[in-house]
Amino acid sequence: MKKIDSLKQFVISAKEQDSSSIAEAHYIIAEYYRKATPLTDSAFYYYHKAEKIFKQLNTNYQLALTLYGVAVIQKNEKDFIGSEVSCVEALSLLDPIKETDDIINLKSYIYNNLGIVFKELEQYDESIKYHKKSFQLKEKLKGDNKETIDISKINLANTYKNAQQFDLALNYYNQVLDNKKLINERPGFYALVLDNYAHTLYLSKKHKKLPGLYFKALKISDSISYKGYNSIVINQHLAEYYNDKGNKELAKYYAYIAKDISEKYHNDDLLKSLLLLSKIEEGEMSAKHLKSYIKLNDSLQKNERTIRNKFARIRFETSQIEEENVQIAKERTWFLIISLVLIIASFLLYLVITQRNKNKELQFIQEQQETNEEIYNLMLSQNEKIEEARTLEKKRISQELHDGVLGRLFGTRLSLDSLNMSSSADAIKTRNQYIKELKNIEDDIRKVSHELNADFVAGSGFIDIIKTLVEALATVYNLSYKLEYDDIINWEDISNKKKIHIYRIIQEALHNIYKHAQATSVIVSFELKKNAIWLALIDNGIGFDINKAKSGIGLKNMNSRIKEINGIINIKSEKEIGTTVMIQVPIT
Template sequence: MKFNFFYIIVIVFFNYSFGQQSEDLEKIDSLKQLVANIKLQDSSSIAETHYAIAEYYRKTTPLTDSAFYYYHKAEKIFKQLKAKYQLALTLYGVAVIQKNEKDFIGSEVTSIEALSLLESLNGTDDVLIRKAFIYNNLGIVFKELEQYDESIKYHEKALKLKEKLKGDNKESIDISKNNLANTYKNAEQFDLAIDYYIQILENKELINQNPGFYALVLDNYAHTLYLSKRHSQLPELYLKALKISDSIKYKGYNSIIINQHLAEYYNDKGNKELARYYAYIAKDISEKYHNDDLLKSLLLLSKIEEGEVAAKHLKSYISLNDSLQKNERSIRNKFARIRFETNQIERENIQIAKERLWLLVISVIIIIASFLLYLVIRQRNKNKELQFIQEQQAANEEIYNLMLSQNEKIEEARALEKKRISEELHDGVLGRLFGTRLSLDSLNMSTSDEAIRTRNQYINELKTIEEDIRKVSHELNTDFVSGSGFIDIIETLVETQATVYNLVYHLEHDGIINWDEVSNKNKIHIYRIIQESLHNIYKHAGATKVDISFKLKNNVIWLTLIDDGVGFDVNKTKSGIGLKNMNSRIKEINGIMDITSRKSIGTTVTMQVPIT
């Protein structure tokens, strides 16, 4: 189950060379050069090296795209080796990156894939702790999606697994309790949250063993008391947490949250001076990170300050929010490009290797044939030097023709493209330009109103021609390959569920649907509806085949699911919890759902979802 000795050497080298807080890019380059010079024995060592580098980037640097790149390289090799445990760890790393970059649906899908791999293995301590980590990641994902019941379920699973493990797991258990309490706090179940925080804080040694975590839990506890209107211990608990946080070496990040909570508390009490004091401290610290905490600090100051100062902070908040959203989209697009470009490079390398092999074979054959021909001619016709030269020339021409034939298909494709562009420009653009020019020449000397109007028409025509030229130019420069998107996530869901449920499926989607225009809320509900429908088909329909299609009609997405199951009486089954959930989700996104079913024939579910 564990990585081999080579992986351990790489991890030790990371820690020894750089230290836990180092972000020195020159040293990272030196490490990659060292790893490249190591003579690897097999594919497993190569994959484990990629995994080790990815883990380092994820845990100690902000270079998430580099971490994703090496995880992806490791993932491909582990899949080929059918190394389920190592593949599950790699997918967990990818899922954590997706969660951190707010690709919550992608993180959920990747986490479930990793869990399915671990489920097929024996339940050793290593497997159980990794499952607990994945459950914890899913709990955080669903908390961010505000699906608190699901979040609580996964955090409780993580906690139960950790409690089963041998040895001292107190620190890990406390982390799960804190995460579970945070979810209860967000769900406004304050009594349950307070109970878990108290359980953690009852450990009197925690403040000495891990003062940073103690300050974090104490602040969470104090904030829960604030939200539940129990202010008798405030602000003393906040101030104690802040004092502890400021006393440790790496105090910055936790201090931001505590200062924000103090500012919120004093603002609520009407003490604007102290509210401003702590809010500006939080802002000053969070500026070092330029992330969501700076966003919260700016929003808090816009509420505390008044007039132009408040407006200035609100403007900065809006600007930073837009910047962070653009950066998140950019990171997700970069992840998609890394997957595509890595696969493309591998295909190109395979093709190049094949071409080189064929070129070598042909070259050897030609050389041998030429040499044999030379010997035969020399032995038979020593006195016929001229004839020998002519035959040698013929052989050279044959070689030249063989070389030309290698490029024939490429040149043919180029010629066809040139012809298409020539026809596009000659028949369309140049003809219209010539006609417009002649018409303008005929009006050149006229200054009548009619002539001026006509000239304006021709000028507009020239603008249209300009757009056509720009369109042709755009077509020449546009890459025909697009990145992965929401439909890829749906394909993964359907493929995974169909495999588990032993269903034959056909998925058809309308390429003209611009999923970027569809809100994340609508996408999530569409995803859940399909997931629930497939579950109902498996559980109740007894079907063997399902057809799923997306169509765009009058700016409305039509989602249709058709199965060949046993069918049911629609009027008698409307009270089922599965259908209730689907109806609830459809109403949430202002959609329409229609179900028709015939016994022994099958069921058709049709949903209409507005694109905006």
């Protein structure tokens, strides 16, 4: 405590000097609390005070040292995520600094801490990666660094052991144990390494040297001045070994020794001893130890949460420079957000305007199409009226010829026939000539009458419209054409919807022929087969690949129209020969 008091007095006197001295004093006090006392919250408090001043001074190396101290405390209190964050921040501060021995040494300690953190999180690949980085950095340091390199090797070995990569773990343990001087120079460390080596043999089912290695490690541990704490794990391993061998008495003996020693520290080692005894003991004793284990585990977890909350409250204290940095960051963030919002809003407005124009264009096209269809319907309707008037007029003329002219001619023929009773040869000859001529006239008039009165092909007006369309487009597109159709097709029985779509399909097909086929002639034909109209369009163009052309707008439009009238389309095309489009449209 005298040392703490003198350090605090140093802080008071440092206030009269400069910020750097104050920060250094806070750091020294934090280091003392971390290494020499169990008061981790006090250590964290002084680290944080030092951290704030170092940030103001932009002394990155001292700030990184402070963050490393914080990371170690966080790791010890099982705040592994917080420890990782502190380590990463410390490394980011060191990266721009030129590598000296001090920088390399600090980096090696930070990587070592990260390796332990990830081992505790059971992320062994990450742990191995960071331990190897620490090991590589230590090898670059000048002077004798064997002790610290050995620590990295043991940390690597421990991680490999936990990852169940026992051969690799044994290799690193052997590298350290091969140093014959180690048992005399660092007997406590030697005992811990030997115990871990023995435990790895146990886990890998290599029991030949056991329990001899355990006893050797225990003997060394008990012989040194600070015996006791280091022997807890060895006694636990012996209890585990004998329990596995079925020797319950020896298992209990060593387990209780481990428990008795660890009770002085009330930490994770006691927790492990209680759990081990709950497995070795039976009945009520096993239950008793298990209850003690659960109670202690809850207590330790609660204590860890309390300490982490203290850390959070300490972190909550912010310096003026941090507040200013936060404010600047907020202003920059808001500026960025507003800029992004304006850019996005402008882009969305552009999209809305563009889409609206497209919608108007589509609406115009749709209205134009509807207008075309209305005009076509009017054409069909007008044509039907003309055809009706024409038919009526033909019937009227036919009736007039039949009832008027033919009647009179028939009477004249009868009169002449009656005069034929004259026996004069000339009279008879003359009358016969007149009668013959009258018969000829009568036959001609009857023929005309019958032709005029014949029932013209129903719906022939639609064929006239098609003929007009084909003729007009063929002229525009410079095509020779041939239009063929069955007279037996009764277009009046076919709905206007189907006739409109047939009209548009022919129009689209002729347009496609002109645009893509490079044809010089086209045949358009209608046939009636199996209660369906078969429309064929044949050109002598260059042909095309049907599979590649399926996505074209022209074919899509044709397919859409054919689907509307429940039709079927079949296209055959050969390169340099031409294309045949065959469409079937059911009459009903």
